[in-house]
Amino acid sequence: MKGRYFLLILVGAVAFASWTYMVEWVPFGGYLPRSGQTAERDFYFRVMAQHPVGSPEKALIEALRRQGFTTRRSREARFENEAVLRTNSPLCPRDWMVFWWTSPTDRITDITTRVRFDCFAI
Secondary structure (H helix, E strand, O other): HHHHHHHHHHHHHHHHHHHHHHEEOOOEEEEEEOOOOOOHHHHHHHHHHHHOOOOOOHHHHHHHHHHEEEEEOOOOOOOOOEEEEOOOOOOOEEEEEEEEEOEEEEEEEEEEEEEEEOOOOO
């Protein structure tokens, strides 16, 4: 009887470990299959679909803060504002970034995303 419980726990642990390796959390997308550039591309398209050029900046900032992003003035000359979210992964933490310009009427005039990897940064 004890052997069956041990085997059941072992199988459950292996199944959970394989699931956590095969999926990853993507801002604005939830958990998606892990497959290289797919998460970056999906992040870009989801941000663009939910907050296209011409949409209000206030809605974008509220959505970013709900996801856990920190917003600030951009350090890059190409963009006016930026938002960054650092996800903690044991081997490869990522910085999910959104950059945008705003018009005088507080509408988004340009928006893009970027994902930066800090693999094995200890």
